[in-house]
Amino acid sequence: MSKDAKNVPALRFRGYSDAWEKRKLGELAKVRTGRAFKSSSFSPNGKYYVVTNKDIGGPQISTHMDGDRIDITNPVDIAKYSLSGRNLLVTMDGVNIGKTAMYSNEDAVLAQRVGRLTSSSLDFVHQITSQKNFLTRMNELSVGNAIKHISLKQISDYAVNVPQQTSERQLIGQTLSLLDNLIAATQRRIDALEQAKKALLQRLFDQSWRFKGYSDPWEKRKWSQLVGISKNMVDPTTGKYDSLIHIGPGNIRSNSRELVDLKTVKDENLISGKFHFDKGDIIYGKINPQLAKYTIAPAEGLSSADTYVLKPKSGIERLFLYYTLGTNRFFKYTVSVSQRTGMPKINRDELNAYSLIIAPSLFEQKRIGLFLRKTDDLIAATQSRLSSLELLKKSLLQDLFI
Missing domain, CATH: 3.90.220.20 (DNA methylase specificity domains)
Structure with missing residues (x-):
């Protein structure tokens, strides 16, 4: 196929030059949903956690969750609804319609009305569905009064420009997924530092921790x-x-x-x-x-x-x-x-x-203040790194996609 400049992203991996083509999500991934498990079958000690729309609120779902559990013994149902392996979940009901998250847990099963996508290019599909255009389109298509919902067909029919070759999709998806993991790890580091600062404030100001050489009561x-x-x-x-x-x-x-x-x-x-x-x-x-x-x-x-x-x-x-x-x-x-x-x-x-x-000693006050400022400086530096990574991700999305 001849190269069409209108359908070629600004940034390409070496060895790829074909124009991108319009494809539906249903052509890139298998799109399905879970089962309508009966609430009467739920058990607080059930082996499997039941994943529902309410669990999808961010790019990753924690495997440590509190909610409905169920015991399933039918091997066919386990094979069909188990969330082992790599899965991309899509919210189909409620206020978070169109939100997506990657999830893998062999001890979880999927409830009805949650979209599930699997694909050999799942990281690439995740990047497509994580963008604002997908979220906006799903909300435009949603119907219902009290509770809005979308269908599997509407998800499957969502069309975007994609590389013709699966290998290029995989390279793009893997690259952006690695960057997403780095962004998530940096955010976790910020959260941990902020928790550490909170603990330091508590211990230093309630005097359960004192610098060596200071013992006079405050x-x-x-x-x-x-x-x-x-x-x-x-x-x-x-x-x-x-x-x-x-x-x-x-x-x-x-x-x-x-x-x-x-x-x-x-x-x-x-x-x-x-x-x-x-x-x-x-x-x-x-x-x-x-x-x-x-x-x-x-x-x-x-x-x-x-x-x-x-x-x-x-x-x-x-x-x-x-x-x-x-x-x-x-x-x-x-x-x-x-x-x-x-x-x-x-x-x-x-x-x-x-x-x-x-503290009666100005020197002790100064040490406490400087110590906490170093913690703040570390938090600020990590936040700056996070901002840089997010800007890099934004730039790559603009250059790698049409």
Whole structure:
């Protein structure tokens, strides 16, 4: 077949040059569903877990699940509905219609109304069905009032451009699958690091862990004695602050010092009064304290009136104060005093009434702060790696597919 430039992706594996052709999913994979198992047959100690649509919410399904179980002894049913081997599952009912997930578990069986695809190019088929176009099309085709659903035929009839040769499909699928596994592993590493940080915060601030050489009991001190809450509100329309950054609660990720979508005062076209802050000041979101939005200012700027600018006084280290905001004790206090009618908010008097429990030694405070910052730096570096991998995946999808 002559090469058709309109049906050739930008990036090809060496040795492949034929134009891609339109094919239906039913031509690329065997499409079927499970069995309508009777609820009366379920048993809490059944050997097989029954996989249903509710189990499909992400690219991978955990093999450790709580749900209905069943005993099956008929070898024909076991062979037909067992989810051993590699399977691509598709949600056919409910709010997650069109969501797909790879799954393999010899101790699980498939329920009716869950799509199951098997193929010699399953990784490639997974990439096709993981893209937004497939999800959108399945939702467009879905019918029903209370509960939407799609059919096996609608899944089978979904058509896309694909390589003519099975070997090229397999190469593309395997390459992207390896990248997906790396992305998933990186996300798991981030999750593990965040859990480790949470444990470190707990142990360091409840003093169950102490650095060597420190044993003096910690002291209880009033917030107002150790922390200043800036009242330096300025007019952002004067032009004096145009080049400075502006930070509002929407720019701060919950439970993270990460800032997103920062713009200058001029770009934000601010008109109402804002708090001025210096580099290193702590910005704390006073609205909805349950969201735990706080950060350390990376440069001079202005912050929203929905934030407080916190400045440590003598007796408390800046990083120690910053990480205090992430402790369970502080979180529970701010949430408890902000639960009023309307928008939850913590006011200055409530903050000033809070009692900090601090290490009497500034050197111990500093060590705690620096130790936790190293953990945050590692989390940030891993998140940066994840973002790079996701950008690479996006780029490959654009170049490897038509």
